[in-house]
Amino acid sequence: MQKSIYFKVVSPGKVAISEILLPEDDAPLQINEVGNFMKMLRLKNNLSKKEVARLLNFKNINKTIKNIGKIEENSECFPEYIEKLVLLYKSSMEDFYRAKERGKSLKNQIEKEQEEKRKIRVQQERNFYVKLIQKLPLLFVHFEEIMNTPEYYFLPLIGASVSSAWIGRARTNLYLGEVLTLWKNQSWVGTCNQCQGKVYVTRIGGSVLSGCGYGRGFCVNCMGMEEVQERFRPFFFPLIKLPIRELPEDLDFITIDTLIERLERNSRNK
Numbered sequence: 001m002q003k004s005i006y007f008k009v010v011s012p013g014k015v016a017i018s019e020i021l022l023p024e025d026d027a028p029l030q031i032n033e034v035g036n037f038m039k040m041l042r043l044k045n046n047l048s049k050k051e052v053a054r055l056l057n058f059k060n061i062n063k064t065i066k067n068i069g070k071i072e073e074n075s076e077c078f079p080e081y082i083e084k085l086v087l088l089y090k091s092s093m094e095d096f097y098r099a100k101e102r103g104k105s106l107k108n109q110i111e112k113e114q115e116e117k118r119k120i121r122v123q124q125e126r127n128f129y130v131k132l133i134q135k136l137p138l139l140f141v142h143f144e145e146i147m148n149t150p151e152y153y154f155l156p157l158i159g160a161s162v163s164s165a166w167i168g169r170a171r172t173n174l175y176l177g178e179v180l181t182l183w184k185n186q187s188w189v190g191t192c193n194q195c196q197g198k199v200y201v202t203r204i205g206g207s208v209l210s211g212c213g214y215g216r217g218f219c220v221n222c223m224g225m226e227e228v229q230e231r232f233r234p235f236f237f238p239l240i241k242l243p244i245r246e247l248p249e250d251l252d253f254i255t256i257d258t259l260i261e262r263l264e265r266n267s268r269n270k
Contacts, residue, residue, distance in 0.1 A: 031110070033103030034075040037096070041089035042072070056084055075103060125225060128158045128256065129218035133200060135260050139180055142263045146177060150248050152259055153177030159225075162239060163205035164213075164232075174202075176259075178242055187238035190215055190228030197221030199228045204239075206232030 042052060053064035070076040071085070086096050132139075139146065146152040153175060160174040179202060182188035188201035199217045202225075206213010213232025218225060 031103050031107045032073070032075050033106060034077065034096070034099050035072045037099035038085060038089075039072040041085075041091050042068075045089055052085070052088065055088055056081070122225070125158050126218075126223070129200075129202070129225070130223065131260070132157075132256060133218055133220060135263075136183070136200075138260065138263055138267070139176075140184060142266065143180065143184060145263070145266070146180060146259075150251055151254055153245070154247055154251060155254060155256065155259055157202060160202040161205075162203070162236070164208060164236065177245070178239070181242060182238055185238070188215075188217070188235060190217065190230045190235075192219040192222060193227045193229055195219065195221045195226075196229075199226060201228060201235060204232060204235045206236070208233065208236060 042049070047055075049065050049068045050061075052068055053061045056064055058064045067076075067078055067081060068085075071078065071081065082096065083093065086093055155176040157174060157176055157179055160179055162174065179188065183200055190199045190201050191197070192199045197219050198221070199215075199219045201215045201217035203216045204213065211231050211233045213236075215228040215230055215232070215235050216225060217228065
């Protein structure tokens with residue numbers, strides 16, 4: 001059975017390895033300050049949702065219970081509910097607005113932190129591929145050695161992945177041996193949308209049926225990660241034609257720096 005691993009940048013040139021998909025820092029925010037406040041008030045008054053629904057005296061009690069849940073779980077604000085609930089819970093609208101402001105402030109703070117982390121990840125990815133592309137002639141010279149050495153072949157590439165419903169998984173990470181093969185035969189070399197320069201593709205996603213999708217990789221002119229002009233299928237089919245190799249269970253993962261150091265030493269010793 002083929003083994004899948006997932007990885008995430010933890011520092012320049014290094015990745016965290018896991019057999020489960022590591023959560024992204026920029027996952028959708030779940031700020032529920034208002035909901036927590038309203039739930040706290042309800043529990044403080046020793047009331048169930050059903051009891052609150054009856055006291056509110058709306059026509060549809062089941063809908064009322066559901067909406068109370070939406071307020072508490074998702075901070076959804078139904079104007080016809082809020083003032084009545086605040087009054088029922090013996091609180092004030094001032095306290096409600098303070099909770100709302102806390103939620104807004106927390107959301108802004110987290111969004112700012114996520115944006116800073118995103119910028120760091122973008123820079124780390126760029127630095128990784130600057131180093132990799134600069135050493136591409138060296139990698140091609142040692143292509144057979146890389147293909148025949150599991151710890152070289154299975155070196156994780158930051159952000160290298162394919163996403164397609166056709167393969168049954170939302171995300172499949174790719175390794176150096178796979179991507180290097182596709183670069184060597186020019187299957188994953190595209191044209192930059194920004195400057196029409198050469199892009200070494202590292203990430204694709206889309207639909208095989210419609211052909212719609214995207215390709216993204218490192219542009220040697222822009223010196224950064226850019227979208228390519230080509231459609232999804234020309235990138236997808238060469239990928240699925242690659243031989244499936246099983247990831248060794250006892251494999252020791254190495255960094256790109258270690259690989260380059262070893263290959264350069266091998267070149268000098270020849």
